[in-house]
Amino acid sequence: MNEKERAPIEDTHFGAVTVRQDGQDRIAVDGEAIPRVTLERDPAAETDPHIAIGTRDPAHLTMRVDGVEVGLLPAKGRFSRHSYRVDVEYDGAAYRFVPDSIPSSRLTRDGRHLGDFSSDGDETVLAEWREDGEIRPADAAIGYTLASAFGTGAQPMWMMIVDGVSNAIP
Template sequence: MAPIEDTRFGAITVRQDGQDRIEVAGEAIPHVVLERDPAAEADPQIAIGTRDPARLTLRIDGVEVELKPAKGRLSRRSYRVDVEYEGTSYRLVPDSVPSSRLTRDGAHIGDFSSDGDEMVIAEWREGSEIRPADAAIGYALASAFGTGGLPMWMMIVDGVSSALP
């Protein structure tokens, strides 16, 4: 896969090794590896294969980092993914059908779009100080879990309409 050209950090490569491992690398960002426990059953709907934090290991520059994906149910918020890194709280949460918002300590810093593959698009918020770790984490989470989600009312309408004869 050709590198993605990030507007602030230059060439960034996102590599997926099936549903077992995702790696994000670039000269200007920390190296990120997200791995699924090979003994964990892989869910075909999730690029990394699971949302169970006990079955996932996230390392940034070789240091294991706390990763907390929510279970993913009806609401967009239930698909959030939280990361704690060097005293900073990150959250990727769907905020529209195609994209998810990345926050750092509660401040919206960028938007990511990905179908849960190696193609990730980042749009950084104007006026925000963007750090290399922000990009590394955002790209990894967007690739591993995908972005976007339908609003709850659309999911309910879709469920009701598919149940009708």
């Protein structure tokens, strides 16, 4: 684990939250009021420098909440915002983390919008919780982990097409 000291993030619901990245090998999130989450990449897996955890291939990723392995399924991340979604199954709930604007991604539990996260795929993660929902400690721990591991936000498909066309024109 990276030994540099990192100031905790102050979450509006759960207080101090610490996000630690160990290169592209491991991410750990913890705090006094949330469960500890780790996300590890198989060291033998090929890495993508554009992804903080190094891969979106679920066969090479292991996520644990309080030491219990959970289901993790990142989509391939190609052309649409939806293709960058990440699904997690934990404690009977289905979480989905998906870009909903250029800078941020939405976290849902069983289809209910919990909050929005912003991160460049580093240890700095910002969470904005919805006021109309019951936010659980695991929601925060999972959201911070996914934001740090995969980054947040994505351009809409039409903008990617325009960028591709404009880059192709001499």
